[in-house]
Amino acid sequence: EAAVTQSPRNKVAVTGGKVTLSCNQTNNHNNMYWYRQDTGHGLRLIHYSYGAGSTEKGDIPDGYKASRPSQENFSLILELATPSQTSVYFCASGVGGHEQYFGPGTRLTVL
Amino acid sequence: TQTVSQSDAHVTVFEGDSVELRCNYSYGGSIYLSWYIQHHGRGLQFLLKYYSGNPVVQGVNGFEAEFSKSDSSFHLRKASVHWSDSAVYFCAVSPSSSFSKLVFGQGTSLPVVP
Known part of the structure; x- marks a missing residue:
C-alpha cells in the first residue's frame, strides 16, 4: 500500500545538536x-521539493535545511537545534500541491 | 496573498447530527480548494477537493463540500456524523499550477458526543 512514513516518530534533542528527520514515500x-504544526499556528511549510x-x-x-537524494526520500535537517524548534513535524507527498498525502508525524523536543 | 479562514475553532455535535464546517478564502487567480481531516495523534488525510465544475463535491465517508464564488466559501458538510468523525478538520487553498503549495486554515475541532 502506498504510504508516507517518517522516522523517528519521537525525538529528544539537546540545544545546539544536529537533528535529522527522515521521510520515505512509496x-x-x-x-x-x-x-x-504548532498550537495557534496550524501547519506551516518549511521546505519542499519538486523531485530528486x-x-x-x-x-x-x-x-x-532539506535534502532530496531520491524520488522516495526527503530529509529535514536542523544543524543547530533550538528549543523554539520543538514541534510536531509532518512530511507529505503529492503529484501537485493541491492533493497531498501525509506521514504520521515526528514529535521533536529540543531541551 | 491567499488566506484561508475557518471561523469556528471548535464545534461540538452529537452522533447522528448533521454538521457544517465553515471555510472562507481570499485569493487572486484560479485555485484548488480542499479539506483534510486529522485524527488525534495522526497525520492529515485528504478528504476532497474542488477546482471547477459541479460546485458540490463528494468525499470519503459521506462528506461533501460546496463551493460558492459569490461568498468565497467552501463549506464542508455531513448529514449524519459518527463518533469516529471526531477530529480536526482543515480547509486549504492552493494555486492550480503543478508546483504549488497548500495554505491551511487554522482548523476546526469536531468532537462528536456518542
Whole structure:
C-alpha cells in the first residue's frame, strides 16, 4: 500500500545538536513537503521539493535545511537545534500541491 | 496573498447530527480548494477537493463540500456524523499550477458526543 512514513516518530534533542528527520514515500509522487504544526499556528511549510536533487524554501525555512537524494526520500535537517524548534513535524507527498498525502508525524523536543 | 479562514475553532455535535464546517478564502487567480481531516495523534488525510465544475463535491465517508464564488466559501458538510468523525478538520487553498503549495486554515475541532 502506498504510504508516507517518517522516522523517528519521537525525538529528544539537546540545544545546539544536529537533528535529522527522515521521510520515505512509496506513492511515486514528484513533490514532497515538510511542515511543522504548532498550537495557534496550524501547519506551516518549511521546505519542499519538486523531485530528486531539488529543494525549495517554504514559508519558514530559517534554521532548517532539506535534502532530496531520491524520488522516495526527503530529509529535514536542523544543524543547530533550538528549543523554539520543538514541534510536531509532518512530511507529505503529492503529484501537485493541491492533493497531498501525509506521514504520521515526528514529535521533536529540543531541551 | 491567499488566506484561508475557518471561523469556528471548535464545534461540538452529537452522533447522528448533521454538521457544517465553515471555510472562507481570499485569493487572486484560479485555485484548488480542499479539506483534510486529522485524527488525534495522526497525520492529515485528504478528504476532497474542488477546482471547477459541479460546485458540490463528494468525499470519503459521506462528506461533501460546496463551493460558492459569490461568498468565497467552501463549506464542508455531513448529514449524519459518527463518533469516529471526531477530529480536526482543515480547509486549504492552493494555486492550480503543478508546483504549488497548500495554505491551511487554522482548523476546526469536531468532537462528536456518542
